[in-house]
Amino acid sequence: METTETEKFSAQQSQSGASAEQSNEKGLHAAKQATGLQLIAFVFILALATKMFLLPIYLIRATGRDGYIALAMGGGLDLLSLGLGLVAMKLSPDTDFFTLIKSVLGNVGSKIAALLIGLFLFFKLNISASEVLTFYSDSVFADFDAALMIVILLAFLAAIGKHTLRALCRLGEFLTPIIIVCIVILAAIVIMTGFDLANILPVMRSPDFASEAFRHAAWIGDFTPLVLFIGRTKMKKHTATFAAVSGVVGTTVAVFFALALCAAFGNVSGLVDSSTNISSILQYSIGNVYGRIDLFSSVLWSISAFIEAALFFYATARCFSYVIGKNAHLAISIGVCVAIYFVQVFAMTDPTIFSAVVTSWAAAIITVAFTFAVPVTAAVCAGVERARQRKAGCGR
Numbered sequence: 001m002e003t004t005e006t007e008k009f010s011a012q013q014s015q016s017g018a019s020a021e022q023s024n025e026k027g028l029h030a031a032k033q034a035t036g037l038q039l040i041a042f043v044f045i046l047a048l049a050t051k052m053f054l055l056p057i058y059l060i061r062a063t064g065r066d067g068y069i070a071l072a073m074g075g076g077l078d079l080l081s082l083g084l085g086l087v088a089m090k091l092s093p094d095t096d097f098f099t100l101i102k103s104v105l106g107n108v109g110s111k112i113a114a115l116l117i118g119l120f121l122f123f124k125l126n127i128s129a130s131e132v133l134t135f136y137s138d139s140v141f142a143d144f145d146a147a148l149m150i151v152i153l154l155a156f157l158a159a160i161g162k163h164t165l166r167a168l169c170r171l172g173e174f175l176t177p178i179i180i181v182c183i184v185i186l187a188a189i190v191i192m193t194g195f196d197l198a199n200i201l202p203v204m205r206s207p208d209f210a211s212e213a214f215r216h217a218a219w220i221g222d223f224t225p226l227v228l229f230i231g232r233t234k235m236k237k238h239t240a241t242f243a244a245v246s247g248v249v250g251t252t253v254a255v256f257f258a259l260a261l262c263a264a265f266g267n268v269s270g271l272v273d274s275s276t277n278i279s280s281i282l283q284y285s286i287g288n289v290y291g292r293i294d295l296f297s298s299v300l301w302s303i304s305a306f307i308e309a310a311l312f313f314y315a316t317a318r319c320f321s322y323v324i325g326k327n328a329h330l331a332i333s334i335g336v337c338v339a340i341y342f343v344q345v346f347a348m349t350d351p352t353i354f355s356a357v358v359t360s361w362a363a364a365i366i367t368v369a370f371t372f373a374v375p376v377t378a379a380v381c382a383g384v385e386r387a388r389q390r391k392a393g394c395g396r
Contacts, residue, residue: 041169044180049307053135084376091382091383092386093235096231124222150340161329162330168310197263200259216358217365220371221370
């Protein structure tokens with residue numbers, strides 16, 4: 001009798017412990033998840049954020065009236081990369097990216113891959129950060145000290161790096177409607193003001209168009225950090241489809257504004273500089289009719305660039321965290337912030353150095369390679385892991 005009661009008590013304790021463990025695992029799993037809507041929102045933000053800052057200006061300088069065509073080509077490459085990433089998410093709904101590459105590439109191979117991806121993301125992060133700082137220093141706070149502005153941006157990024165992906169997704173989901181409203185206001189004003197489409201005709205007149213367009217490939221690869229959503233997103237039946245549509249819409253918006261800029265400045269490409277953006281057209285065209293609603297909307301719309309920089313920062317920090325093998329997210333985030341500060345203060349704040357780096361052939365080749373290598377690696381690893389699971393299931 002005593003033995004029976006003891007066994008019953010032990011069984012109850014084991015069941016209780018197992019239930020608690022399952023509850024903890026479930027809570028931990030849920031805390032790392034992103035919803036399908038949050039993924040769709042991030043795809044939209046990434047599709048247009050940095051493509052609406054300095055890129056149109058550099059393309060107008062290099063290709064003149066055809067700058068919007070070069071931007072559309074880059075956007076098309078990004079959409080192909082997005083498609084590959086969504087395939088990986090569909091193939092691996094429950095296993096995250098780092099677990100996938102470790103399972104297929106091994107411990108050493110996965111750490112090498114994560115290190116290379118982290119360095120690429122760090123490069124892209126600096127481009128995004130430079131664009132944010134350039135926009136605000138030239139268009140909003142012209143008299144504000146750039147070094148102090150960088151510190152404020154890095155404090156924001158460090159706070160992001162400390163938290164989970166869910167916290168970042170909630171921030172993006174909250175701000176996306178504001179971004180959309182501001183873009184609609186800007187587009188409505190541009191359409192009502194009007195721009196002469198005859199200024200972009202005829203097209204493809206420059207013999208150096210292809211080479212000049214390729215030299216600006218450093219601005220693609222914006223969907224690369226989405227690999228962190230693999231296995232951590234609640235993918236429903238049509239989530240991938242809506243995410244792809246979101247990417248197409250965001251790219252279309254970026255091309256539209258680039259088209260407006262090319263129509264306005266394509267004939268006078270020598271006059272554009274880092275302070276030229278869509279609000280420049282509105283200021284010259286509408287005068288004081290709308291007051292400064294154009295600049296106000298531009299500032300709110302530029303929040304998208306903050307969100308993109310935050311996602312690149314988060315992905316960079318997580319890659320380095322995986323390589324080091326520690327979850328000291330705050331310490332690693334601070335280390336990345338220090339590296340960004342030195343890069344920005346001693347290199348990227350100089351427009352000449354920034355232009356030379358981002359428009360170099362080396363940067364273009366590396367960016368194109370990683371733009372496709374990262375999602376292809378994720379998709380292949382997800383496919384291999386799925387095949388293993390099916391084989392193991394058949395073996396049982």
